[in-house]
Structures are given as structure tokens and as C-alpha cells.
Amino acid sequence: MPLLPVLLSLPVVLLAVGVFAVAAARQPGCSRLVYGLTLAIAMTALGLALAQLLAAPAPATLTLPLGLPWLGAHFRLDALSAFFLIVVNLGGVVASLFALGHYGQHEPEPERVLPFYPAFLASMNLVLLADDAFTFLFAWEFMSLSSWALVMAHHRESATARAGYLYLVMACFGTLALLLAFGLLAGPSGGYDFATIRAGALTPELAALALVLVLLGTGSKAGLVPLHVWLPLAHPAAPSHVSALMSGVMTKVAVYGFIRITFDLLGEPVWWWGGLVLALGGISAVLGVLYALMQQDLKRLLAYSTVENIGIIFIGLGLALAFQGNQMEAGAALALTAALLHAFNHSLFKSLLFLGAGAVLTATGERNMERLGGLIRGMPWTALAFLIGAAAIAALPPLNGFVSEWLTFQAILVSPELPQWLLKFLVPAVGALLALSAALAAACFVKAFGITFLGRPRSPAAAQARETDCYALTALFALAALCLLAGILPGLVVDGLAPVVGLLNGDARLIAQHDQPWLTLVPLVEVKSTYNGLLVLLFMALSGTVAVFLIHRLASNAVRRGPAWDCGFADANPAFQYTASSFSQPIRRVFGSVVFQAREQIFMPPPGDSRPARLEVKWRDPVWERVYAPLAAAVTAVSGRCNSLQYLTIRRYLRLVFGVLVLLLLGIVLWR
Amino acid sequence: MHDGLAFDIAHLLAGGMVLVSFLMLYQDRLSALLNVFALHSLVLALAVGWQAYIQEAHHLYLTAGIALVFKAIIIPTALHRIVRRLGIHRSLEVVGGVGRDMLAGTALVALAILVMLPVTAAADALTREDLAFALAVVLLGLLLMINRHNAVSLVVGFMSLENGLMLAAAGARGMPLVVEISIAFSVLIALIVIGVFLFRIRERFDSVDMQAMDTFREKRRR
Numbered sequence: 102m103p104l105l106p107v108l109l110s111l112p113v114v115l116l117a118v119g120v121f122a123v124a125a126a127r128q129p130g131c132s133r134l135v136y137g138l139t140l141a142i143a144m145t146a147l148g149l150a151l152a153q154l155l156a157a158p159a160p161a162t163l164t165l166p167l168g169l170p171w172l173g174a175h176f177r178l179d180a181l182s183a184f185f186l187i188v189v190n191l192g193g194v195v196a197s198l199f200a201l202g203h204y205g206q207h208e209p210e211p212e213r214v215l216p217f218y219p220a221f222l223a224s225m226n227l228v229l230l231a232d233d234a235f236t237f238l239f240a241w242e243f244m245s246l247s248s249w250a251l252v253m254a255h256h257r258e259s260a261t262a263r264a265g266y267l268y269l270v271m272a273c274f275g276t277l278a279l280l281l282a283f284g285l286l287a288g289p290s291g292g293y294d295f296a297t298i299r300a301g302a303l304t305p306e307l308a309a310l311a312l313v314l315v316l317l318g319t320g321s322k323a324g325l326v327p328l329h330v331w332l333p334l335a336h337p338a339a340p341s342h343v344s345a346l347m348s349g350v351m352t353k354v355a356v357y358g359f360i361r362i363t364f365d366l367l368g369e370p371v372w373w374w375g376g377l378v379l380a381l382g383g384i385s386a387v388l389g390v391l392y393a394l395m396q397q398d399l400k401r402l403l404a405y406s407t408v409e410n411i412g413i414i415f416i417g418l419g420l421a422l423a424f425q426g427n428q429m430e431a432g433a434a435l436a437l438t439a440a441l442l443h444a445f446n447h448s449l450f451k452s453l454l455f456l457g458a459g460a461v462l463t464a465t466g467e468r469n470m471e472r473l474g475g476l477i478r479g480m481p482w483t484a485l486a487f488l489i490g491a492a493a494i495a496a497l498p499p500l501n502g503f504v505s506e507w508l509t510f511q512a513i514l515v516s517p518e519l520p521q522w523l524l525k526f527l528v529p530a531v532g533a534l535l536a537l538s539a540a541l542a543a544a545c546f547v548k549a550f551g552i553t554f555l556g557r558p559r560s561p562a563a564a565q566a567r568e569t570d571c572y573a574l575t576a577l578f579a580l581a582a583l584c585l586l587a588g589i590l591p592g593l594v595v596d597g598l599a600p601v602v603g604l605l606n607g608d609a610r611l612i613a614q615h616d617q618p619w620l621t622l623v624p625l626v627e628v629k630s631t632y633n634g635l636l637v638l639l640f641m642a643l644s645g646t647v648a649v650f651l652i653h654r655l656a657s658n659a660v661r662r663g664p665a666w667d668c669g670f671a672d673a674n675p676a677f678q679y680t681a682s683s684f685s686q687p688i689r690r691v692f693g694s695v696v697f698q699a700r701e702q703i704f705m706p707p708p709g710d711s712r713p714a715r716l717e718v719k720w721r722d723p724v725w726e727r728v729y730a731p732l733a734a735a736v737t738a739v740s741g742r743c744n745s746l747q748y749l750t751i752r753r754y755l756r757l758v759f760g761v762l763v764l765l766l767l768g769i770v771l772w773r
Numbered sequence: 774m775h776d777g778l779a780f781d782i783a784h785l786l787a788g789g790m791v792l793v794s795f796l797m798l799y800q801d802r803l804s805a806l807l808n809v810f811a812l813h814s815l816v817l818a819l820a821v822g823w824q825a826y827i828q829e830a831h832h833l834y835l836t837a838g839i840a841l842v843f844k845a846i847i848i849p850t851a852l853h854r855i856v857r858r859l860g861i862h863r864s865l866e867v868v869g870g871v872g873r874d875m876l877a878g879t880a881l882v883a884l885a886i887l888v889m890l891p892v893t894a895a896a897d898a899l900t901r902e903d904l905a906f907a908l909a910v911v912l913l914g915l916l917l918m919i920n921r922h923n924a925v926s927l928v929v930g931f932m933s934l935e936n937g938l939m940l941a942a943a944g945a946r947g948m949p950l951v952v953e954i955s956i957a958f959s960v961l962i963a964l965i966v967i968g969v970f971l972f973r974i975r976e977r978f979d980s981v982d983m984q985a986m987d988t989f990r991e992k993r994r995r
Contacts, residue, residue, distance in 0.1 A: 752919060752922075755915070755918050755919045756919045758915070759915045759916070759918075759919050762912075762915065763881070763884065763912070766884055766885075766888045767884065769888050769892075770884065770887045770888055773891055
């Protein structure tokens with residue numbers, strides 16, 4: 102059975118569900134119906150995409166008489182789109198499952214969420230299947246707008262309105278860059294279908310320009326520094342299951358766009374492209390996690406951590422470009438595998454963490470970590486799933502985050518074989534940044550988990566939190582189980598990725614992993630470093646069991662009661678605990694004083710004054726102040742100047758038109 | 774009929790339109806301006822008719838007829854009546870330096886030729902000349918519009934610009950008649966609307982001088 106028509110009909114069904122939801126959003130039970138349908142559809146798409154990836158037949162194409170009349174709508178299903186279809190629809194399945202329970206029922210304004218949610222999923226599926234520039238851009242823009250509508254679901258909060266505005270501006274900018282990039286790719290003959298673009302070749306200058314435009318367009322959607330500013334505002338503003346989709350999945354669609362255009366359409370890469378992408382990825386990774394460490398809002402922390410992980414993915418992609426530019430296929434295959442695997446892994450654990458944050462938000466109504474704490478007592482299962490996600494994103498073995506970051510490091514270790522001196526120096530530097538960001542990410546998620554779930558409740562709402570419902574728990578634990586599985590059986594996932602890597606890398610891929618002894622992950626034959634998640638898990642389980650056994654066996658059973666050490670404070674007020682900002686203070690002092698110009702001010706009231714002492718922390722966003730604020734000021738100034746054009750007299754308008762016309766004609770004459 | 778003569782006559786008529794456009798530039802009396810505009814439209818009708826004859830495109834005769842009836846007769850007559858009813862048929866309009874306008878117009882014609890001749894290198898000589906002259910007429914119409922204060926002169930400038938478009942349309946082979954008819958009717962409707970507005974403006978401000986209106990606007994803004 103051809104899979105492509107079926108996969109194409111699923112977004113159509115999703116759109117129909119969305120239209121239905123417009124009419125019926127207020128009816129009781131509608132949300133359950135909508136989420137149930139999206140769950141079933143996403144599940145079907147997931148199964149079909151998995152079948153396509155595993156069977157790995159030749160790419161299927163289909164042209165429908167839609168879109169531009171002389172172009173038609175081209176669709177294509179190959180290994181790359183099948184892999185990302187799995188990522189998207191897996192996210193769709195768990196997000197729908199999560200929303201099927203309590204969370205989806207208690208949306209205050211369901212008519213602002215229900216119609217757009219299926220449309221958002223449908224548009225992401227369409228982006229992945231598109232095979233011409235028009236269909237791609239149409240689906241891309243549809244994705245931006247439907248997710249914008251979801252961001253604006255709680256539009257009465259002032260922060261949401263600002264986030265939505267910024268998101269809309271950045272999305273338009275990104276689409277504009279992509280539009281120009283496709284214009285360059287299509288060339289003067291206007292061959293907008295991907296097959297024609299693939300066959301054509303650009304001059305090196307035009308290809309470089311197209312690469313920069315693609316980086317701007319897809320980087321702004323993925324959240325690459327310095328294009329990330331909208332992301333930490335918009336992702337948390339949406340309802341939590343949509344946040345999970347946006348952070349876990351939509352950023353991957355942007356990564357797909359980058360891979361599709363750069364590796365598939367743009368032709369032979371030049372080595373310095375890799376250097377550019379690498380540098381951006383390294384900066385994104387470190388800055389993203391430093392931002393995340395400064396946050397007190399749980400969902401915003403997760404959003405900034407997305408910036409970090411996108412940085413890691415782009416490091417892998419940059420390495421792959423650098424290797425491909427030097428005809429080092431083995432290294433490119435390794436780096437591409439690492440990037441794709443990290444994209445998959447990040448979609449798993451970021452969805453898990455956002456859904457966990459959603460469960461916390463439903464139970465307590467709080468996103469601010471300074472008012473949470475001690476939730477592990479009220480919500481033990483959510484806490485366990487969140488802990489697994491946090492350990493995975495902090496790259497702890499035997500979970501999946503470790504595997505992909507380890508593979509990225511393996512690719513970095515191949516880099517001394519690169520001939521260019523710039524890359525020889527740049528890649529280890531980026532490797533250091535990656536190591537730094539991995540360590541900081543661990544600190545960041547110790548903070549996220551510890552402050553939220555451990556200690557004592559900092560607010561009555563946190564004290565009264567109750568466990569979330571079984572649908573949400575199923576979604577959380579399904580993701581946690583996948584994190585663990587992908588961590589202990591990485592060889593199988595890497596084998597699944599092999600056709601994708603082969604497609605993008607001239608058929609060079611990693612060696613088959615499933616026939617390695619003990620399911621060991623062997624990235625390169627000649628380099629003798631291997632990883633075996635299963636053995637790590639077995640070792641941890643064994644040593645843990647032995648330790649517990651020994652402690653219980655050898656330790657005394659006598660119970661001794663003594664006063665708890667109270668750090669010198671007799672009054673055990675929850676406010677005396679470590680807070681989110683105090684936890685990150687050392688890191689803020691070391692890195693933040695340089696990067697963010699963080700300053701602490703202590704206000705001590707004079708003796709006799711009954712006011713409390715205050716510690717104020719001020720930090721500035723370097724990207725916003727250096728890039729966006731001047732840009733916004735320039736736009737305001739220019740538009741202020743141009744504003745007077747709206748108040749001209751009729752004769753001045755005529756003169757303006759005349760003058761411009763004559764100037765343009767003169768331009769034609771002189772230019773020819 | 775051999776081609777040389779056909780070309781010469783088409784050339785003469787199109788060139789005649791440019792010449793009449795120059796005449797319009799320095800007419801400082803409104804009634805004189807309207808008469809020259811009628812002449813402009815008459816030359817247009819002849820040029821289009823000639824094109825119809827040499828291209829053997831019979832629908833162009835209809836276009837020529839439309840130009841003759843509407844633009845050379847009905848619109849100038851109507852504008853004459855408007856001007857007379859407004860009582861400004863004897864008033865003089867300050868046009869500025871005639872020499873300056875002539876020089877600017879000459880420069881525009883040179884520009885039009887410089888733009889059009891290289892662009893249309895593939896087309897036949899007749900079309901090329903026609904398009905160059907048509908662009909010159911359009912530019913001169915715009916020049917007329919920006920030089921005048923009076924609303925009626927503005928309307929005349931606009932319609933002489935329209936005549937240039939018609940000339941271009943007739944010169945290019947195979948332009949469907951529908952478009953020309955719609956152009957003609959849009960101009961007619963524009964005339965009616967402008968006529969109504971002139972009286973409304975006049976009731977409001979006691980003048981159809983654009984500068985007077987500008988001062989009103991300036992006052993409101995400040």
C-alpha cells in the first residue's frame with residue numbers, strides 16, 4: 102500500500118477536526134473528542150512513518166493540482182521526512198494523551214485552543230511532506246500562525262500579548278528569509294519544486310548567501326542565538342501540552358527545514374559553512390543554559406534549555422557540514438547521526454519535562470519555582486517522571502541524553518583530521534563550550550527538580566498539590582520509558598537513523614549496530630571508544646542492589662533520634678530553604694557577572710529602621726540590548742521619519758510619484 | 774500601401790501627440806488648455822485609427838471611436854461647462870517658467886526614448902517608436918499634473934496621461950478591446966466623480982485652487 106497518500110490524508114482529517122472544533126468547542130465533551138481524535142490520528146501517522154523508516158523503500162512522490170497553477174503541490178516521503186514524522190507524531194500522541202485527562206478539560210476558553218491544536222499538528226506534518234518551495238512555505242507559515250494562535254490562548258495576560266507580538270514578528274522575519282532563500286535556490290528559471298532545485302547548482306557566492314538566509318529562517322524558528330528572543334516568551338505562554346509540542350517538536354521541524362535545505366537541496370557544502378553553524382551552535386548551547394540558570398519560572402527555564410539543546414543539535418550539523426566539505430564521509434555520518442539522535446532525544450525529554458511542568462501548573466496554579474517545593478510528597482509519580490526527564494536532559498547515563506551528547510563528542514574528537522586550521526582550532530573550542538553547557542545543564546536541572554519537588558512547600562498551593570490524573574501519568578511515563586529505552590538500546594535507534602544518514606551523506610553511514618556484541622554502540626571502527634547503555638544500567642542496578650543489601654545487612658538496626666541540624670536557625674520557616682535564585686547564585690557570580698552584567702545590591706536598613714533587609718539582583722540580557730533594542734530603536738526612528746509622508750498634500754504626493762518614476766527610469770537607463 | 778509610408782504616418786501621429794502634450798504644458802488659461810486637450814484626444818483617435826488600419830485590427834476602430842467621441846468631444850465639452858459654471862474660464866493660472874517646463878519636458882522625452890528603445894530591441898520599429906512616444910506622453914502628463922494648482926488642470930493632466938496609455942495599448946498588437954473599453958469608461962466615471970467633487974469642494978472652500986486646500990489642511994494639522 103502506498104503510504105504517502107494515507108499520510109497526506111491524515112493532516113486533512115486533522116484540519117476537519119479543527120473545523121469541527123470551531124463549531125463545537127463549547128460543548129461538554131468536545132475537548133475529550135478532539136484530543137481523542139488527534140491521538141488516534143497521530144498514532145496512525147506515527148505507525149506509518151515508523152513502517153516507512155524501517156522498510157526504507159525508495160522515496161515516494163505525489164503531485165496534486167493544488168497551490169500555484171503552474172507548479173502544483175508536490176509531496177515526497179523519504180527517510181528524512183519519515184524520521185521527523187516520527188518525532189512530530191510521537192510528540193502529538195503524548196501531548197494529546199496528556200490533554201485527554203484533567204488538563205484538557207479545564208481550559209478556561211476551549212474555543213481558543215481546540216480548533217488550532219489539530220491544525221498545528223496538521224501543518225507540522227505538511228511541512229515534512231512538502232516537496233516544493235510553495236507548499237513548504239505555505240505549511241511553514243500555517244504552522245507559525247496556528248502556533249501563534251495557541252500562544253495567544255490566554256491572551257488576557259499582558260505578558261502573553263507581548264510574547265505573541267514578538268513571536269509574530271520573528272516568525273514573519275524567518276519566513277521572509279526562507280522565501281528569499283528559496284528564490285535564490287530556484288534561480289531565474291523559477292524551478293520551485295525540490296527535484297529541480299536538487300538538480301540545479303548555485304554559484305558558491307549565491308549558495309553561501311542562501312545558507313545564511315536559511316540559517317536566519319530556520320534558526321529563528323528553532324531558537325538559535327541570537328534569534329531566540331521570542332522563544333522563551335512564547336513557548337511558556339501557551340497551554341502546557343502546546344508548550345511541549347512547540348519546544349519538543351516544532352523546533353525539530355525547524356531543524357528538519359535546515360537539514361532539508363542545506364544537506365539535500367543546496368548541493369556540495371563548503372567547509373566554512375560548518376564553521377559558521379558550529380560557532381552559532383556553541384554560542385547557543387552555552388548562552389541558552391546560562392539563561393536557563395537565571396530563571397525562576399519553571400516553564401521559561403525549560404524554554405531556555407530548548408535553546409541550549411538546539412545549539413547542541415546545530416553543533417552536530419555544523420560538524421557534519423565541515424566533514425562533508427572535506428569529503429570525510431565517516432565523520433559526517435557520525436556527526437549527522439549525533440545531531441539527529443539528539444533531535445529525537447530532545448523531543449522526548451523536553452516533551453516530558455513540559456508536560457511535567459503542566460501537571461505541576463494544574464496541581465498548584467504556579468509556574469514560579471520560588472512558590473513551589475516539596476511536591477514530591479503530593480505528586481510522587483509526576484516527580485519520578487520529571488526526575489527521569491531531568492536526568493536525561495542533564496546527559497546522565499544510562500539515559501538517552503548521554504548517548505547523543507557522547508556521540509557529538511566522538512564527532513568532535515575526529516576533528517583533528519580536518520585540514521583547515523580554523524576548524525582545527527574552532528572545533529575543540531566548541532567542544533569545550535559543549536562540555537561547559539552539559540555541566541551547566543546538569544546544575545540547571547538539579548535546580549529545576551530540587552527547588553520544585555524537594556524541600557518544603559513555599560506556598561499553600563504547593564502544600565496542597567495532589568497527584569495528576571492517569572492520562573497525564575501515562576503520557577509522562579511513556580516518555581520516561583522511551584528515554585530509558587533509547588538510552589540503553591542506542592544501537593537500535595542509530596540503526597533506525599541509518600537510512601536518513603545515508604540519504605543525506607551520499608550513502609555513507611555508520612556501521613550496523615544491531616550485530617555488535619552486547620548491543621554496544623560502536624561509532625567508528627578505527628577509534629576504539631564504545632558505549633554500552635545496557636551494561637551501564639546493569640552495573641548501576643547491581644552495584645545499587647549490593648550497596649543497599651550491604652547497608653541493610655551491616656548497619657545497625659537500632660533507631661537513634663536526635664535533633665535535625667537546622668543550620669543555626671531555630672525557626673524552620675520554608676522561606677529559609679535554598680531558593681531557585683540562591684541556588685544559581687554561584688554560577689551567576691562566575692558567569693553572569695560577565696555575560697549578563699549581573700549585579701547584586703544589598704540594602705541594609707539603618708539601626709532602628711524596621712524595614713527588612715533586601716538583596717536585589719539586576720541582570721541584563723546582552724542579546725536584547727546589543728541587537729534587538731538598537732534595531733527596534735532604528736525601526737522606530739525610520740518609521741517616525743516616514744510618518745510625515747502620510748500627511749503630504751496632494752501635489753507633493755504627485756511630485757513624489759513623479760520623482761520616483763523618473764528616478765527609476767533613469768536607473769534603468771544608467772544600469773543597462 | 775508600402776510599409777515606409779505606414780510607418781511615417783504612424784510616426785507623425787504619435788509624434789504629434791508628444792507635440793500637443795508640450796502645447797498643453799504652457800497653456801495658462803483653462804479654456805485654452807481644454808481645447809488643446811481636445812486636440813490631443815483627436816490626434817490620439819487618428820493615431821489609433823491609423824494603427825487599426827495598418828494592423829488590420831478592426832476592434833481598434835472602435836477604440837479610436839471611443840477616443841474621438843468621449844475624449845475629444847464629450848469630456849472637453851463637459852469640462853468647458855464645468856469651468857464656465859464655476860466662473861473660472863477667464864482666470865489665469867500661474868504656470869511657472871515656460872522655458873523651464875519646456876526643458877524639463879524635453880529631458881523627459883529623451884528619458885523615455887532612452888528607456889524604451891533598448892528595452893524593446895526585439896520588437897519591430899513601429900512598436901518601439903510608439904512605445905517610446907507613449908511613455909513620453911505619460912511623463913509629460915505627470916509633469917503637467919505636478920505643475921498645476923487648479924483641480925481642473927489636474928484632471929486634464931490625468932486624462933492626457935491616460936491618452937498616452939491608450940497610445941501604448943494601440944501600438945502593442947493583440948491587446949483585447951475589453952481593456953480599452955474599461956479604460957474609457959473608468960475615465961468617464963472618474964470625470965463624473967471629479968466634476969461632482971469640484972462643486973462640492975467649491976461649495977466648501979469657495980475655490981478650486983489646490984493651494985487654498987493645502988492651507989486648510991495645514992491649519993488643521995497644526
